[in-house]
Amino acid sequence: MRQRPWPYPSDLSDARWELLEPILSAWRAERRGKGLDIGRPPERDLRRIMDAALYVDRTGIPWRYLPHDFAPWETVYGYFAAWQKDGVFEQLNGLLRRLVREAEGRDAEPTACVLDAQSVKTSANVPAPGQGIDAGKKIAGRKRHIGVDTLGLLLAVLVTAASVSDNVGGIHLLSNIAAAHPRITKACADTGYRNKAIDHGARLGIGVEVLHRDPTRKGFKVIPRRWVVERTFGWLMHHRRLARDYEAHPHRSEAMIHLAMIDLMSRRLTRESTPNRRDS
Structure with a gap:
């Protein structure tokens, strides 16, 4: 070479x-x-x-x-x-997340998480059966369901058709998080997560709190704790491969998200800047 x-x-x-x-x-x-x-x-x-x-x-x-x-x-x-x-990306993500948490003075394993989902358009090479339409956001493509800790570091990710509800995706996330992170006892989510997800969390020993926007406030308003996961989606968007979904298989999309977080956390640990599109 x-x-x-x-x-x-x-x-x-x-x-x-x-x-x-x-x-x-x-x-x-x-x-x-x-x-x-x-x-x-x-x-x-x-x-x-x-x-x-x-x-x-x-x-x-x-x-x-x-x-x-x-x-x-x-x-x-x-x-x-x-x-x-072989789960290498998940291993790397877990290792770096623990190191970042310890460097921030936190316990290696979290006790709380935040859930959210993001619908993105897909490229022409994504098979039609793997896509769907998010009726609420009017987006045809796929949906990324993620769970993060209170620092915004990835705990679990699930990529589905955009037509899959946040509630259904949240149930899968909660199961995966409970299995991999038994110390977690609380999760925060938006109003897309309804009774089935809340009840499922309760069965797993995770209390799911749905955070509501203040209906009397006009315009954009940061919701405490919700901004953490929204910031994570912002971090992911610095990686152009994630600007839309280009992967033929959903599990490859999940790997690309893990890879983006590996990039971010390794830079955070070594205090290296992260060049992005705004730097060009």
Whole structure:
């Protein structure tokens, strides 16, 4: 592979790579033990593969348009798909979230979360059966259901057709959050989450509080605690691959969201700036 004369802004610094390397190296060692290493021959540099995946996530280009100084796009996508299937992105997200929380003086595991959903348009390559229409927002495409901690860090994500209600998505999120984060006992959500989600949360030991806007206030008004998850959606929008949904499969969309949060949290831990479209 030809060495680049200068790094791309999305590339991992040495400090950021040190955070990710143990999990990626452990993944490779496990696959070698099973005779499944997709990097032979030749063996690929995992750091450069991650750089390429971050480049796609940040710039929004199609996989086939990867610059030639990266590995062939088929190889990079093969690693991306394998990491998604093997839960590597979720492992990295969990590790970095715990490190960020500890750096902020919080317990590693949260006790409260915030739920919300975002409908986005899809590209032409997304199969029609995987899409739907969000009647409330008049958007045809997919919906991203996310749960975050009180710092806005991702706990769970579910990508569905836009026609799936917040309530249904919330039920799935609450189940996933309860299984992975047993210390969580409270969740905040907007009025899209109704009795079924509230009752489901109660069965899981999570009290779901629905936050209402003040009907007497006109114009935009920040709702306490709700702004946390709305800010997270704003962070995700700095990654052009997430400006709309380009992935043929919903689980690949979830992986792109995890990758964006890995990018954000690793920069936060190493105190590196995050270049975005407003900087150009």
